[in-house]
Amino acid sequence: MSRRPGRHRAGWAALLTVLLTAALTAALTAGCRDAPTAPTTIRIATGSPTAVYYAFGQSLAAILNRDLPDVRASVVITAASAENVQLVGSGAAELGFTQADVLPTTTAENPTVEAIARVYDDQLHLVTTGGGPVRTVADLRGRRVSVGAPGSGTEITATRLLEVARLGGDEIRRERLGLDDSVAALRSGRIDAFFFSGGLPVRGIEELAWRSATRIVDLSEWTEPLRDRYGQVYVSRDIPRSVYGVDAVTTVADPNYLIVRADLPEQLVREVTRLLMERRAELAAAHPAAGRMSPRSAIVTAPLSLHPGAANWYRAAKP
Numbered sequence: 608m609s610r611r612p613g614r615h616r617a618g619w620a621a622l623l624t625v626l627l628t629a630a631l632t633a634a635l636t637a638g639c640r641d642a643p644t645a646p647t648t649i650r651i652a653t654g655s656p657t658a659v660y661y662a663f664g665q666s667l668a669a670i671l672n673r674d675l676p677d678v679r680a681s682v683v684i685t686a687a688s689a690e691n692v693q694l695v696g697s698g699a700a701e702l703g704f705t706q707a708d709v710l711p712t713t714t715a716e717n718p719t720v721e722a723i724a725r726v727y728d729d730q731l732h733l734v735t736t737g738g739g740p741v742r743t744v745a746d747l748r749g750r751r752v753s754v755g756a757p758g759s760g761t762e763i764t765a766t767r768l769l770e771v772a773r774l775g776g777d778e779i780r781r782e783r784l785g786l787d788d789s790v791a792a793l794r795s796g797r798i799d800a801f802f803f804s805g806g807l808p809v810r811g812i813e814e815l816a817w818r819s820a821t822r823i824v825d826l827s828e829w830t831e832p833l834r835d836r837y838g839q840v841y842v843s844r845d846i847p848r849s850v851y852g853v854d855a856v857t858t859v860a861d862p863n864y865l866i867v868r869a870d871l872p873e874q875l876v877r878e879v880t881r882l883l884m885e886r887r888a889e890l891a892a893a894h895p896a897a898g899r900m901s902p903r904s905a906i907v908t909a910p911l912s913l914h915p916g917a918a919n920w921y922r923a924a925k926p
């Protein structure tokens with residue numbers, strides 16, 4: 608019986624095709640397994656470029672990028688607190704800074720947001736010209752006043768203060784400007800005063816005081832009325848003469864938190880918390896307010912609960 612060479616050649620060709628296909632599939636599969644994973648994005652919602660949130664956030668982003676190889680961190684310029692809470696809660700940012708009085712009264716009202724740390728206290732500044740007529744809150748009646756940018760913690764705190772001072776409604780001529788625009792408007796005479804809430808020193812106010820005669824109005828008499836109406840979050844804090852080179856005053860302050868998306872992995876948040884606490888000296892070089900953090904005070908974040916990753920780090924650190 609004679610052999611058929613063509614049939615054997617076809618069989619060998621089919622077998623070779625199968626083997627090559629299997630080898631290619633294995634190589635592709637191995638390549639997929641070995642391919643590097645995409646870096647984790649961390650967007651930090653901050654505030655005005657001349658305010659504390661931005662300086663703090665920039666320094667924190669640099670630390671995360673340097674010390675966490677699989678992270679790509681960046682800052683987002685915002686109107687500050689209220690917008691930051693919205694961005695983190697909606698998933699448009701992973702971290703953000705906010706005043707405590709902007710937060711819902713219970714975690715249940717915003718379960719998508721948790722805390723990493725209480726970082727420092729924001730102090731409400733009422734800023735006016737050094738030789739101007741505004742010396743008390745009552746002197747704002749009928750005048751042009753910026754109460755802060757829409758979506759900012761400043762706007763919330765300033766509005767509450769004006770309400771307890773019975774200057775709500777049309778008692779003043781309101782502008783809603785951010786810090787930089789408020790400074791420019793005061794210098795040009797378009798407004799008579801502005802509010803801004805931030806950690807000491809606020810660079811925009813510092814620069815204003817360097818360039819022109821500036822007054823910061825004492826707000827000490829309004830701490831208790833604010834506490835009575837809106838809760839115990841508000842406290843009195845001094846602004847010493849050494850901060851801006853103007854007369855020392857006492858003002859209203861409230862805690863400031865670094866918040867986080869609740870669905871971020873525990874290990875990632877644990878590492879962010881570790882670096883936040885261990886790199887305090889570096890953060891303080893970017894802005895002195897960051898140097899006021901400590902593990903002991905950081906865990907006091909009511910009404911928000913700590914993210915489990917943050918809680919794990921503090922528990923191990925035993926502040």
